Amino acid sequence: MKRIKGRSLCVICVVLASAAALVLLCSGRLNGGAKPEVRPLEELQGSYSLDDAIADGCFVIEDGSVTNLDVLERFVRDAERGDPAFLRKYEYTSLTIDPSADPGYYESVKGDYPEITVEDIVFDKGIYSVRSCDEDGELTVREFPYLVRDHFDPPNQYSAITGGTAYFLCERDDVSAQDVLDLFMSGQFADFPDFHIICLVNEYKGDTP
Numbered sequence: 001m002k003r004i005k006g007r008s009l010c011v012i013c014v015v016l017a018s019a020a021a022l023v024l025l026c027s028g029r030l031n032g033g034a035k036p037e038v039r040p041l042e043e044l045q046g047s048y049s050l051d052d053a054i055a056d057g058c059f060v061i062e063d064g065s066v067t068n069l070d071v072l073e074r075f076v077r078d079a080e081r082g083d084p085a086f087l088r089k090y091e092y093t094s095l096t097i098d099p100s101a102d103p104g105y106y107e108s109v110k111g112d113y114p115e116i117t118v119e120d121i122v123f124d125k126g127i128y129s130v131r132s133c134d135e136d137g138e139l140t141v142r143e144f145p146y147l148v149r150d151h152f153d154p155p156n157q158y159s160a161i162t163g164g165t166a167y168f169l170c171e172r173d174d175v176s177a178q179d180v181l182d183l184f185m186s187g188q189f190a191d192f193p194d195f196h197i198i199c200l201v202n203e204y205k206g207d208t209p
Contacts, residue, residue, distance in 0.1 A: 038086070042137035044118055053090035053118075059199075061091040066201055072167060078123070079147060085123040089198065092116055121169075121198065123147075128169050130196050142196060144169035150177035152200075160204050167198040 039048075053060050059071040066072075071087070078085035095113035099106040119132040130142045148168050154161050166177035172193040183192055 038088075041118060041120060041131060041133040041139060045133060045135060045137060048090070048116070048118060050090070050092045050116075053088075053092075056088070058088045058090040061089070061199055063092065063094055063096070066199055069201060072199065075121070075123070076147065076149065076167075079128070082126075083123075084125075087121040089119050089121060090116070091118075130169065142169075142194075144171055144194070144196065146170050146173050147198075148173075148175065148177070152177040152181055155181075161202045162205055164200055164202040166200050168195050169198065170195040 050060070050062065054067075057068075057071060059075075060067045075085045075087040093113070093115040095106075095110055097106050097109070099110075117132070119130055122129045122131065126145070128144045128147055130144070131139055133139050146169065148166070148170055150166055152164055152166050154163050166180060168177070168180060170193055175193055175195065180195060180197065183189065
């Protein structure tokens with residue numbers, strides 16, 4: 001298990017978005033590459049498409065599949081070196097329910113899709129910050145001292161998934177990927193350290209190493 005340590009701090013706060021501060025912090029760099037500017041999160045609500053995210057070089061998860069893991073790995077490498085790093089994560093989830101299986105339920109939820117989540121993950125001065133906006137443009141910031149990249153096992157012997165790698169932020173350095181996944185199975189969140197999953201990269205039977 002690999003842990004990339006920052007300064008020991010974990011807080012949750014809600015602040016108003018500051019476009020100027022974000023652009024200065026990113027120093028014109030989007031996901032490790034040279035970009036002239038970064039649009040603040042509050043400007044993206046309802047107007048930022050999957051094609052926009054791909055064109056901008058965001059880290060994209062589409063229906064659970066990671067399409068450009070190299071973008072995340074570049075962010076990890078920058079943080080390992082202690083360099084300021086910025087990652088914009090765009091997660092797109094479409095409605096995959098067969099409408100003929102349950103027409104009533106399909107009609108009741110189809111207006112909620114696609115589900116789109118955009119968040120910025122920033123590493124600066126030893127701290128990982130996760131920034132996300134609600135529909136009103138209010139920015140929530142969560143801070144963590146550690147980024148963990150760790151392998152996890154398949155859920156059971158019958159699963160098509162043979163394991164995978166989890167990337168997550170955490171307030172402690174002794175939490176494994178398996179600990180986090182087991183937590184979701186147990187539902188016992190009360191005494192668990194605060195964490196934030198960036199992504200799970202599953203491995204499947206028949207995948208080429």
